[in-house]
Amino acid sequence: MNWRHGLAAASGDVAALLFALMAVWASFTADEPEAYVFPQLISILMLVFCGINFVRRAVTQFAGKPPLDAVLLKKIAPGAAVICVYILTAETVGFYLAAAVVFATLSLLYGAATHRKQVFIVTGAVVAVLYSLFSLLLRVQVPREFFL
Known part of the structure; x- marks a missing residue:
């Protein structure tokens, strides 16, 4: 080589x-x-x-x-863009709302789910686990949205 x-x-x-x-x-x-x-x-x-x-x-x-290579970069670019938007907006819109939007978007972009309903159910479950882990168990202060 x-x-x-x-x-x-x-x-x-x-x-x-x-x-x-x-x-x-x-x-x-x-x-x-x-x-x-x-x-x-x-x-x-x-x-x-x-x-x-x-x-x-x-x-x-x-x-x-x-x-x-360029083909792999084209596959990665949408996900990287979503993560960049998340980093820039999480403090403004709140951690859990931003996490839900990012998780659902990445799942729709790269996931194998055949139905959008599955994506939203799993997204809700993941955000519930994040909330339980960070806010209830670890008591980590995260950027808050107006309803939490």
Whole structure:
């Protein structure tokens, strides 16, 4: 394998690793880092898993998976756009409403559900679990919408 093909094949792995590094940095450099324990834990786990995947793929010289090409980017772009909109609007519209919209949108874009009714039922269940986990069990303060 020449170095150009290896670099192209590793581009997705490198992008994931860099994103995980940025998430760890962002979670630890906030104004009050002690208030971000949950995001810190998630970002560290993400970094560990991305690092393990990168090493695993480097050992095999990034064989077996296609490089990050235009076709794959076209598949990923709508989901990335939805996540960017979520990041920009979650504080304004509230965590649970934004999470419901994002989950339903991503499910409709990438899910295997054949009926929209299934998507909305599962979305409601996921938001209920998020509410139970964050607000009731962990007592994490999340951006609130007007009805919660």
